[in-house]
Amino acid sequence: MKKFVNDPADVLAEALRGIRAAHPNVRVDAENRVILRAEPTRAGKVALVSGGGSGHEPLHGGFVGLGMLDAAAAGEVFTSPTPDQVLAATQAVDSGAGVLHIVKNYTGDVLNFEMAAELAEASGVQVESVVVADDVAVTDSTWTAGRRGTGTTVILEKVVGALAEEGADLASVADLARRVSSAGRSMGVALTSCTVPAAGRPTFELPDDEMEVGVGIHGEPGRSRVKLASAREIAKLMVDPIVHDFGEPVGPAIVLLSGLGGTPLIEQYLLYGEVAPLLAAAGVDIQRVLIGDYITSLDMAGASLTVVKADEEMLRLWDAPVVTPGLRWGA
Amino acid sequence: MSGSVSTDDLVAWIRAFHEAVQQQKDELTRLDSEIGDADHGSNMARGLDAVVAKLDPVPASPADLFKTVGMTLVSTVGGASGPLYGTFFLRMGPALAAGGQIDADALGAALRAGVDGVVARGKAELGDKTMIDALSPAVDAWDTAAHEGPATAARAAAEAAARGRDATEPLVARKGRASYLGERSAGHLDPGATSATLLLQALSDTLAAAE
Numbered sequence: 187m188k189k190f191v192n193d194p195a196d197v198l199a200e201a202l203r204g205i206r207a208a209h210p211n212v213r214v215d216a217e218n219r220v221i222l223r224a225e226p227t228r229a230g231k232v233a234l235v236s237g238g239g240s241g242h243e244p245l246h247g248g249f250v251g252l253g254m255l256d257a258a259a260a261g262e263v264f265t266s267p268t269p270d271q272v273l274a275a276t277q278a279v280d281s282g283a284g285v286l287h288i289v290k291n292y293t294g295d296v297l298n299f300e301m302a303a304e305l306a307e308a309s310g311v312q313v314e315s316v317v318v319a320d321d322v323a324v325t326d327s328t329w330t331a332g333r334r335g336t337g338t339t340v341i342l343e344k345v346v347g348a349l350a351e352e353g354a355d356l357a358s359v360a361d362l363a364r365r366v367s368s369a370g371r372s373m374g375v376a377l378t379s380c381t382v383p384a385a386g387r388p389t390f391e392l393p394d395d396e397m398e399v400g401v402g403i404h405g406e407p408g409r410s411r412v413k414l415a416s417a418r419e420i421a422k423l424m425v426d427p428i429v430h431d432f433g434e435p436v437g438p439a440i441v442l443l444s445g446l447g448g449t450p451l452i453e454q455y456l457l458y459g460e461v462a463p464l465l466a467a468a469g470v471d472i473q474r475v476l477i478g479d480y481i482t483s484l485d486m487a488g489a490s491l492t493v494v495k496a497d498e499e500m501l502r503l504w505d506a507p508v509v510t511p512g513l514r515w516g517a
Numbered sequence: 518m519s520g521s522v523s524t525d526d527l528v529a530w531i532r533a534f535h536e537a538v539q540q541q542k543d544e545l546t547r548l549d550s551e552i553g554d555a556d557h558g559s560n561m562a563r564g565l566d567a568v569v570a571k572l573d574p575v576p577a578s579p580a581d582l583f584k585t586v587g588m589t590l591v592s593t594v595g596g597a598s599g600p601l602y603g604t605f606f607l608r609m610g611p612a613l614a615a616g617g618q619i620d621a622d623a624l625g626a627a628l629r630a631g632v633d634g635v636v637a638r639g640k641a642e643l644g645d646k647t648m649i650d651a652l653s654p655a656v657d658a659w660d661t662a663a664h665e666g667p668a669t670a671a672r673a674a675a676e677a678a679a680r681g682r683d684a685t686e687p688l689v690a691r692k693g694r695a696s697y698l699g700e701r702s703a704g705h706l707d708p709g710a711t712s713a714t715l716l717l718q719a720l721s722d723t724l725a726a727a728e
Contacts, residue, residue: 239595262563264554265595293693294597297638301591301600324697331696382555385546389555402697404554409699 187381187388194383198240198262205247209511212250218274219267221247222257226281232350232359233257233279236288236343237272238295239264241382242403244512245340245481251510252517254347255288263382263484264404266294272302276311284312284356286363288343290335291319292404314360318342320370320492322431323400323409334402337442337492338370340480341504344513345440348506362503366494371428373400374490375420378448380405380483399423403446403483403490417453421460424491429468432495436470440504442492443475447482449489454478457489465493474504480512520666522619526727527579528572531586533719535565541715548708552695557598557708564594564602579619579627583610597693598709601635601648608634621663621670628674629656639692646690646702648709651678655717668724675714675721682710 191197198219205221206214213224220237227233236246237259246258257275259267276285285306289299296317303313318335346363354362376398379388382405389405392398397420400409415423429436443458445451454477465472470493481490496504507517538545538561545558568589576582583606591603612627613619619627632652641647643654658677662670685707693709695702 261595262556262560265556265560266597268592268595268599270592292597293639294595294599297597297600298595325699331692331694334697384559385550385555389550404694406552406554406694407698407701409697409701 187386189381189383191383194386197383198260201240202260205511211509212247212511215274215278218271219260220257220271220275220278221250221260222275222278223250223252227256227279229281230283230353231281232283232354232356233281233285234288234343234347234350234359235259235272235275235279235285236339237261237267237275238290238292239266239404241484242482244479246343248512249340249343249510251508253351253506253508254343254510254513263384266292266298269298269301269305272299273305276302276306276313277309280311284314286346286350286356286359287313287315288339288346288363289315289317290339291317291332292334293331295335312356314356316342316360316363316367318367318370320367320372321402322371322373322427323402325409336372336374336403337444337481337490338367338372338494340442340444340476341370341440341492341494342366344508345500345503347508348503351506362499366500369495370492371431372490372492373424373427374402374408374446374488375399375424376401376408376446376483376486376488377414378487380447380486382484401483401486401488403481405483405486417457418460421457421464424489425461425464425468428491428493429465429470432493436468436493436495438471438473438496438501440474440494440496440500441465441470441472441476442480443477444481444490444492445479446486446488446490447479448485448487451478454489461491473501520620522624522667522724524575524579524582526723527582528575529727530720530723531572531582532569533723534716535569537715537719538562538565538712545708545712548706548711551705552690552698552702553708554694556596557712560594560596560598561602561712564590564599567593579613580610583607583613597639598712601639601709604634604638605631621667624667625656625659625663625670628659632656641692644688645692646685646688646695646707646710647692648707648713650685650688650707651681651710651713651717654678654681668721668728671717671721671724675717678714678717682706682714685710
């Protein structure tokens with residue numbers, strides 16, 4: 187597998203160096219592997235801290251900036267950050283108004299953020315946490331680690347970041363975060379595996395004529411492997427479980443179709459052209475759309491579809507200015 | 518035989534665990550790529566490299582040793598393994614803090630405190646296809662054999678861990694990243710139970726050599 191690397195062990199540190207070189211609006215704490223806004227948190231503003239394994243770029247570090255996150259802790263590839271990384275991020279951005287932790291529901295992320303929150307509280311920082319678990323591919327969640335956190339995280343960071351920017355207090359910010367989290371559903375399909383730099387070969391074998399349905403964002407196999415289908419059929423495989431899971435008319439919604447890292451934008455648009463009428467026919471009133479590589483799985487070819495049922499407030503906050511390396515409008 | 522375990526023995530155990538994980542790194546990662554995310558070997562190896570770097574000079578007491586090991590694993594491994602292995606050692610330390618001789622009962626009680634900590638942190642139960650499937654039968658076997666001394670208890674624990682590890686193969690995972698595969702997680706050894714077995718085997722080998 188050919189990759190732009192020097193030493194596989196240095197991928198994260200060297201990528202952070204590139205982010206620092208490219209984006210003057212953020213700064214990088216290289217020791218703790220934390221990406222922060224260049225400006226300190228405004229007094230009285232609730233800070234948003236997220237983080238997770240690397241390999242999902244632009245999530246999360248690419249969403250640090252005005253109107254979105256205050257800091258993101260970057261773990262090794264597909265490995266959650268450690269409690270001291272999250273603690274360093276939390277302490278660095280707390281203005282005294284408290285910090286919201288945005289955590290994707292994976293065992294490692296939950297455990298490490300939990301330990302970090304305990305340590306932060308002990309050091310006098312008020313912390314609220316929201317866990318995103320939106321992946322409808324995990325059906326028997328009572329008996330598992332629960333649904334995975336995927337695309338809803340992007341929409342949550344944008345919407346809730348805008349509310350924090352307006353000066354809302356920690357309880358209101360956390361409340362909105364939980365509302366967005368519970369309003370989101372996602373489903374992913376992979377056409378190829380992906381290659382973790384340290385492993386050097388694809389995480390799983392996938393023949394040319396097959397695909398994985400119900401994948402997460404860590405190159406793990408999905409819920410089922412089926413014969414490769416047309417984009418039209420794949421769109422149905424993505425839309426149906428989401429609509430079914432809502433179990434009620436969705437109404438106004440924000441929709442994200444994210445490439446998983448190895449799928450060109452022309453295919454993402456082609457797929458969205460199939461997805462949009464299916465969603466509309468199922469009662470989803472698409473108010474806002476985001477298409478592109480926003481939550482990825484290294485070089486995996488594939489896409490994930492996210493639908494967040496959105497009220498007026500969420501739509502207004504979605505439209506608010508945002509200035510981050512990965513998302514920028516209105517400013 | 519000597520019925521007590523010294524700080525040096527426990528340091529040797531950690532070093533032996535480090536060596537075993539280094540040797541089995543690729544195998545652990547391979548197991549993890551079957552049902553997880555292909556990083557268990559490299560993450561554990563990175564964490565234990567950092568641990569071993571802190572063992573010279575040798576920590577003053579078992580409690581200091583396990584605190585250092587636990588904190589280092591928590592802050593270097595990441596993933597779920599970091600907090601879980603870290604918690605294991607962080608809970609073992611205080612259980613040995615009394616400072617007296619460490620006999621088979623005392624070490625067994627410390628191991629059990631560690632395993633209880635992992636259960637509390639990870640909320641996994643026996644049969645969920647996790648490291649608990651190796652650790653839990655291991656501490657039970659230790660207690661049963663403890664009257665024969667630490668080396669014998671450790672061997673019994675290592676054998677029970679290996680049986681527990683092997684028994685994870687047909688299981689459907691209910692915790693951790695493998696649980697997302699549902700039925701497809703069956704037919705593979707659990708990587709966490711496999712590394713946990715290395716931990717017990719390292720203890721058994723170390724105490725056998727110390728006899």
